[in-house]
Amino acid sequence: MENLPHPDTIIDALSIDCVIFGFKDGRLDILLVKHGEGISAGKWALPGGWITYGESVDDAAKRLLNSLTGIRDIYLEQLKAFGDPNRYPSRRVVTVAYYALVNEENYALIPGFTASDAQWFSIHDLPPLIYDHDQILDYGYRQLKHKVRHEPIGFNLLPAKFTLLQLQELYEAILETKLDKSNFRRKLAKMKLLIDCKEKQKDVSHRAAELYKFDKRVYVTLRKNGMVFGL
Amino acid sequence: MENLPHPDTIIDALSIDCVIFGFKDGRLDILLVKHGEGISAGKWALPGGWITYGESVDDAAKRLLNSLTGIRDIYLEQLKAFGDPNRYPSRRVVTVAYYALVNEENYALIPGFTASDAQWFSIHDLPPLIYDHDQILDYGYRQLKHKVRHEPIGFNLLPAKFTLLQLQELYEAILETKLDKSNFRRKLAKMKLLIDCKEKQKDVSHRAAELYKFDKRVYVTLRKNGMVFGL
DNA sequence: GCAAAAGTGTTGGTTGTACACCCATGG
DNA sequence: CCATGGGTGTACAACCAACACTTTTGC
Numbered sequence: 001m002e003n004l005p006h007p008d009t010i011i012d013a014l015s016i017d018c019v020i021f022g023f024k025d026g027r028l029d030i031l032l033v034k035h036g037e038g039i040s041a042g043k044w045a046l047p048g049g050w051i052t053y054g055e056s057v058d059d060a061a062k063r064l065l066n067s068l069t070g071i072r073d074i075y076l077e078q079l080k081a082f083g084d085p086n087r088y089p090s091r092r093v094v095t096v097a098y099y100a101l102v103n104e105e106n107y108a109l110i111p112g113f114t115a116s117d118a119q120w121f122s123i124h125d126l127p128p129l130i131y132d133h134d135q136i137l138d139y140g141y142r143q144l145k146h147k148v149r150h151e152p153i154g155f156n157l158l159p160a161k162f163t164l165l166q167l168q169e170l171y172e173a174i175l176e177t178k179l180d181k182s183n184f185r186r187k188l189a190k191m192k193l194l195i196d197c198k199e200k201q202k203d204v205s206h207r208a209a210e211l212y213k214f215d216k217r218v219y220v221t222l223r224k225n226g227m228v229f230g231l
Numbered sequence: 232m233e234n235l236p237h238p239d240t241i242i243d244a245l246s247i248d249c250v251i252f253g254f255k256d257g258r259l260d261i262l263l264v265k266h267g268e269g270i271s272a273g274k275w276a277l278p279g280g281w282i283t284y285g286e287s288v289d290d291a292a293k294r295l296l297n298s299l300t301g302i303r304d305i306y307l308e309q310l311k312a313f314g315d316p317n318r319y320p321s322r323r324v325v326t327v328a329y330y331a332l333v334n335e336e337n338y339a340l341i342p343g344f345t346a347s348d349a350q351w352f353s354i355h356d357l358p359p360l361i362y363d364h365d366q367i368l369d370y371g372y373r374q375l376k377h378k379v380r381h382e383p384i385g386f387n388l389l390p391a392k393f394t395l396l397q398l399q400e401l402y403e404a405i406l407e408t409k410l411d412k413s414n415f416r417r418k419l420a421k422m423k424l425l426i427d428c429k430e431k432q433k434d435v436s437h438r439a440a441e442l443y444k445f446d447k448r449v450y451v452t453l454r455k456n457g458m459v460f461g462l
Numbered sequence: 463g464c465a466a467a468a469g470t471g472t473t474g475g476t477t478g479t480a481c482a483c484c485c486a487t488g489g
Numbered sequence: 490c491c492a493t494g495g496g497t498g499t500a501c502a503a504c505c506a507a508c509a510c511t512t513t514t515g516c
Contacts, residue, residue, distance in 0.1 A: 004322060013242045014325060053323045057314025081312045081327045083288025091235060092284045094245060094327075096312045146457065150381070165494070182497075183479065190477090206493045207486035226377065228459050230478070396467075413470075414506065421504090437467045438513035461505075 007054025015088075015095040016061045017048035017133065019079065019140035020071070022104040022120050023157040028173040029104065029120040030137060032127070033068050036116030039090065044127045046136060048095065049114065061098045069118040070110030074156065076100045079140055087132045099140045101156045148174050149229045152193055152222045155214055161197050163209035164188070191227065193218050238285025246319075246326040247292045248279035248364065250310065250371035251302070253335040253351050254388040259404040260335065260351040261368060263358070264299050267347030270321065275358045277367060279326065280345065292329045300349040301341030305387065307331045310371055318363045330371045332387045379405050380460045383424055383453045386445055392428050394440040395419070422458065424449050 020031035032044045047068045051060040058076065066072040079097040087093070104120055111118040121127065123141065126134075147153065153174075154167055168184050188194055195215050200208040251262035263275045278299045282291040289307065297303040310328040318324070335351055342349040352358065354372065357365075378384065385393075385401055399415050419425055426446050431439040 011244045011323065011325075013244055051314075051325075054316060056316055057312060057325055060314075078311055080309055081288060083282075083291075083327065085285060085287055092242065094242075094282075094288055096314065096325075149457075163495085180480070181495085182481085185496080186478090201495095204494085205488045207488095207495050209495055226380075230459075394468090411506070411508085412468090413508085416469080417505085435467085436515045437465080438469085438515095440468055 005053045008052050010050035010052055012050075013092055013094060014051050014057075015048055015093050016051060016057070016064050017046040017082075017095050017097045017136055018061060018065050018076065019046060019097060019099040019137055020065070020069075021099065021101045021123075021140075021144060021157070023101070023170055023173065024104045024120070026169045026173055028123045030123050030126065031069060031071070031102075031109075032119060032121055032129070033111065033115035034117035034119075035114060035130070036111075037114050040130045042116075043130050045130045046097075046133045047115070047118070057096055058098075061096075064113075065100075067113040068111065068115040069107075070112065071102065071107050074100050074102055079136075079143060082132060082136060084132070089131070095136075097136045097140065099143065101144075101153060103157050103159065105159065145175060150226050152191075152214070152219050152227070155219060161199065161211040161213050163201060163211060164194075165209060167212075187229070191218070191222065193222065236284045239283050241281035241283055243281075244323055244325060245282050245288075246279055246324050247282060247288070247295055248277040248313075248326050248328045248367055249292060249296050249307065250277060250328060250330040250368055251296070251300075252330070252332045252354075252371075252375060252388070254332070254401055254404065255335045255351070257400045257404055259354045261354050261357065262300060262302070262340075263350060263352055263360070264342065264346035265348035265350075266345060266361070267342075268345050271361045273347075274361050276361045277328075277364045278346070278349070288327055292327075295344075298344040299342065299346040300338075301343065302333065302338050305331050305333055310367075310374060313363060313367060315363070320362070326367075328367045328371065330374065332375075332384060334388050334390065336390065375405060381457050383422075383445070383450050383458070386450060392430065392442040392444050394432060394442060395425075396440060398443075418460070422449070422453065424453065 022029040022031060031047060033047045034044055035041050047065050049064045049068070051057055055063065058078070061076050062072070065076070076098045077100065079099045081094055081096045083094045085092060087095070109118040129137065148171065154170055157170055158166060164185055168179055168181065172179055193215055194212040197211040197213055199211045201211060202208065253260040253262060262278060264278045265275055266272050278296050280295040280299070282288055286294065289309070292307050296307070307329045308331065310330045312325055312327045314325045316323060318326070340349040360368070379402065385398055388401055389397060395416055399410055399412065403410055424446055425443040428442040428444055430442045432442060433439065
C-alpha cells in the first residue's frame with residue numbers, strides 16, 4: 001500500500017464552484033459570497049473551495065456551500081468541469097462546477113468559513129466576479145434555460161403552496177419571455193403535475209387565486225423521463 | 232510567483248476517460264483499449280490517462296485519445312466528472328469523462344502510448360472493464376439517448392452521403408427501438424436538415440435509394456437551438 | 463415472380479397558438 | 490366602478506401515429 005495523504009488534506013489541483021439560483025418576487029437571483037481571506041479577499045465570487053482526500057466531489061460541494069452560506073440539504077447537480085490551464089491565477093486548478101435552485105425564503109444566509117459575506121444578487125445586476133466565475137455563471141444560466149424546458153422545476157424555488165401565476169412568473173423570469181396565461185395553464189393541466197390544495201390566497205387586493213402544490217410522484221417521473229415544455 | 236510544476240508533469244489527482252461511440256452495419260459500438268502497462272495491464276478500459284500542467288483538460292482528452300487509438304480531429308464533449316473517493320484503487324483520482332460519436336470507417340485503429348490494443352466492441356457485448364468504467368459508460372449511453380432526441384446527430388457517425396434507411400437504423404440502434412419509416416421521413420423533411428444529392432445507391436440487390444447529406448448550416452443551428460425529436 | 467427495400471398517401475385524433483371573454487375583490 | 494389579477498372558451502392550423510399502398514431492382 002502506498003503512503004496515502006491524510007483524508008483531511010486538500011487536493012491542490014481541484015476545486016468546487018456552485019451556481020445557486022434563487023427566486024423571489026418574480027426575480028431570478030444568484031448567490032455570491034465575499035472572500036474574507038486569501039488571494040481574492042474582499043471580492044465577490046461563486047461559493048466554492050477545496051476538496052479533501054476523504055470526501056467525494058459531490059459531498060465537498062454540499063459541505064462548502066453549507067459552511068460558506070448556511071444553505072444545506074439541497075439537490076446540487078454537477079454542471080461541468082472547467083479546465084483551462086490559465087483560469088486560476090497562481091497555479092493550475094481545475095474546478096468542478098455545480099448548480100442548484102432554491103427558494104430564498106427558506107434559508108437565512110449565514111456567511112461562514114472563509115466567507116465574510118453572502119448575498120443574493122439579481123442575475124441582471126451582478127458585481128465583477130473573480131477568475132472565470134462569470135463564464136461559469138453564464139454556462140450555468142444557459143444550462144438552466146435548457147433544463148427548464150425538459151424537466152419540471154419549481155419544487156425548490158417556490159413556496160410549498162403557490163399560485164399558477166407565481167409558477168408562470170418563474171418560467172418567465174428564467175426564460176426571459178412572456179407566456180400566454182391560458183396556454184400555460186392548459187399545458188400544466190395536461191401533465192397532471194399539480195394538485196389543487198382547495199385553498200385560496202389571502203390578503204390580496206384582487207380575486208384570490210387557487211393554491212397548488214406539486215405532485216411529488218409525477219414530478220419525479222417527469223424529471224427522470226424528461227418532457228417537452230414547448231416555448 | 233510560486234514555484235510552478237513543470238508543464239509536462241502530470242496532475243496526479245486528475246484523469247481523463249473517453250466514451251467513444253461508433254456506428255457500423257446498424258450496430259452501436261464502443262471503443263476500448265487494452266492497457267499495456269501499469270496496475271491494469273492486460274485489462275480493457277475506456278481510453279484515458281493523465282493530464283499535464285501545461286494543457287487544458289479538453290486538450291488532454293484529445294491528445295490521449297489520439298495517442299492511444301490513433302483517432303484525431305473529432306468533437307469531444309465533456310460528460311461529467313466522477314469523484315467518488317474510492318473509484319480508483321490505489322489513490323485518490325477524480326476523472327473527467329468525455330464522449331464523442333465517430334464513423335468507424337473513417338479511422339484505422341492504431342494502438343499506441345500505453346495501450347497494447349484498441350478495438351470496437353458492440354455495446355451489447357462488452358468485456359469486463361476496470362475501476363468504475365462500466366458506470367461511466369452507462370452514464371454516457373444514457374446521455375447519448377437523451378442527446379439524440381434534442382440535437383441532430385449522425386454527422387460524425389455516417390458516411391458523407393447516406394440513405395434515409397441508414398439514418399433511421401442509426402436512430403434505432405441508439406434508441407433500441409423501431410421507428411415508422413414514413414413518419415421518420417416526414418419528420419426529417421420538416422426540419423430541412425437533409426440535402427438530396429441527386430444521386431443513387433449502387434450495387435444493391437434491390438431498388439437503389441436516394442443519397443442524402445446533411446445541410447451543415449441547419450445542422451449547426453439545430454444543435455445550438457435544440458429541437459425535439461418525438462420518440 | 464418474389465424478396466427486399468424505396469418511397470408515397472390517407473385518415474383521425476391530438477396539440478399548440480392566438481385571442482377574446484367573463485369573474486371576483488379591494489380601494 | 491375600475492384596476493388587477495383569476496380563470497375559461499373557441500377556432501384554426503399544425504402535427505403525429507398507424508397503416509396501407511405502389512415502385513424499382515436483382516436474383
